Amino acid sequence: MTTFIPRTPRLSKSRFLSGQQCDKRLYFEVYAPEFATKIDAQRQAMLNMGKQIGDTAQLCFPGGELVTEGYRQSAAALEKTAALMADPEIPAIFEAAFQFEDTMIRVDILERSGEQSWRLIEVKASSRVKAVHHADLSVQAYVLQGCGIPISNICLMHMNRHYVFQGGDVDLRQLFMVEDLTEDVRPRLTEIPNRLAQLREMLTRETAPEIEPDGHCHSPYECPFWEHCTKDKSDRWIFHLPGTKEVVRRMRKQGIEHIDDIPSRVKLSMLQQRMKDNVEWCSPELQQVLESVQYPVHHLDFETFMPAIPLYPRTRPYQPIPTQWSNHIESEDLNLRHEKFLYTDPRDPREELAVALISSLGTEGSICVYSDYEKYVLTALAEALPALRAELLQITHRLWDLLAVIQNHYYHPGFSGSFSIKSVLPTLVPSLSYQNLDIQNGATASGTYHHMVFQETDWVERQRLETALEEYCALDTLGMVELRRVLSEKAQPIPEG
Ligand code: SF4
Structure with a gap:
């Protein structure tokens, strides 16, 4: 067991929230941050998006002033905050700093709501109020109260998913919703000092608390440890x-820690039972199902990105916008042809993408996909593009979902209970691996697309990113071709007669 030299570290809002999720998480954040998994491209993209939303929210408070002093310049940040509060001409302060009993917070938006009072506003990228937001606001309100700041309202400002951007300037008053949570949060303030004291005491120990990883590690946030x-x-x-x-x-309540130790009397779902059995399994119908495809077989995959702040007219916050597709086309004599599309312009990609797609898919053959996401994207495209609606909806009738086929007709211990193509493909077709690609998952592809189109100015780097995106999308569709082939080899022949 690793021991640490205890200190009395200052708490903050984010440390308080870490402690609310798990004492051990907070302990590691203070004493062993090197144990955390490095921030990956997906997490970084989320952080960037949060920053963009925070910056945009500030535009709703014209005349507001930002406390620019960073998190390591606490004394200067506290001083600047005090100076801005003393100036009655300043209607709002962004990133205002406060400290009470060794707990430091930065308030996203502190808006003057009268001569003597302030409105506390926390900005979140989510589109609704969650339980964790109450804890977040409680600790902030507790510190403000301790500092003697009169608070009239305690509010959460979050994204409004129903806002439809009409083009031109984004309507900030519609993009965000402000919910007054004063009545919910105030009664919780009495709980905060005890909890802070518990966390401080826990941090005086030489070893991390003994807490077993469990469901709590993934909610409300993914724990980096x-x-x-x-x-x-x-x-x-x-x-x-x-x-x-x-x-x-x-099972854990009964002390059972291994799948192999689950008693046979325990009722498991079909998939859980397959994982417990841990043997390869093929349904007798697999061959028949695989042979239900119509040639030429298209293998289609979309990549999308979801701008938090809508970029294109008639889109909403976080609406998935398709930017790319790949189509591997297998003819009846097993010849393979690849067609692809990637939109590299900052304008709305949907119409050009859809026109090229309709042409590539033609009117014949099954369209093999992996999950029902492609159907969702096609339906959304049909809604957005009335002139292409009929053709796009027609395409949805040709979809053939390989994921459903595998889920219902095949299992391999290498899947470890997951039917994600990222688990299935390396198990059944080890020669096709995402490991060698610069982009290895959809979230990274989405972030890469945004960076390439809206930020990257170096054309050499743009080309590198373009290639990386194309390689990633192509592997998903080539993977489906190979999965169908391998599954056909594994399937039992259909009995004659
Ligand atoms: S992984 Fe789970 S148990 Fe470990 S520190 Fe994080 S929340 Fe706590």
Whole structure:
């Protein structure tokens, strides 16, 4: 067990929230941040998006002043905040700094709501109020109260998913919703000092609290110490059992930590049972289902990105916008042809993308996809493009979902209970791996697209990113071709007669 030299570190809002999720998480953040998994491209994209939303929210408060002093310049930030509050001409302060009993906070927006009072506003990228937001606002309101700042309202400002951008300037008053949570938050303030005291006491210990990883590690946030805390767990750890975690909870209560130790009397779902059996399985119907495809077989995959702040007319916050597709076309004599589309212009990609897609898919053959996401994207495209609506909806009738085929007709222990193509493809077609690609998942592809089109100015780098995006999307569709082939080899022949 690792021991640490205890200190009395200052708490902050984010440390308080970490402690609310798990004492051990807070302990590691203070004493062993090197145990955390490095921030990946997906997480970085989320952080960038949060920053963009925060900056945009500030535009709703004209005349507001930003406390530019950073998190390591606490004294200067406190001083600047005090100076801005003393100036009655300043209607709002962004990133205002306060400290009470060694707990430091930065308030997203502190708006003057009268001569003697202020409105506390926390900005969130989410589109609704969540339980964790109450805790977030509670600790901020507690510190402000401790500092003697009169607070008239405690509010959450979040994105309005129903706002439809009409073009021109974004309507900031519609883009955001402000919910007054004063009545919900105030009663919680009495709980804060005790909880802060508990966290401080916990941080005086020489060793981290003994807390087993569990469902709490993923909610309300993904804990960055998950890999560290689970590094000694086997692949057959009970937590890896797919589906509802109710069975997992019951089994752990009985001290069962391994899938192999689940008693046979325990009722499991079909997938959980397959994972427990841990053997390759093929349904007798697999061959027949695989042969239901019509040639030429198209293999289609979209990549999308979801701008938090809408970029194109008649789109909403976080609406998925398709930017790219790949289509591997297999003819009846098994010849393979690849067609692709990637929009590299900052304008709305949807019409050009759809026209090229309709041409590539033609009117014949099945369209093999992996999940129902492509159907969702096609339907949304049909709604957005009335002139192409009929053709796009027609295409949805030709979709053939390979994911559903595998889920219902095949299992391999290498899947470890997951049917994601990222688990299935390396198991069945080891020669096709995402590991060698610059982009290895859809979220990174989305972030890469945004960076390439809206930020990158170096044309050489843009070309590199373009190639990386094309390679990623192409692997998804080539993967489906190969999966169909491997599954055909594994399927039992259909009995004659
Ligand atoms: S992974 Fe889980 S147990 Fe480990 S520190 Fe994070 S929340 Fe706590």
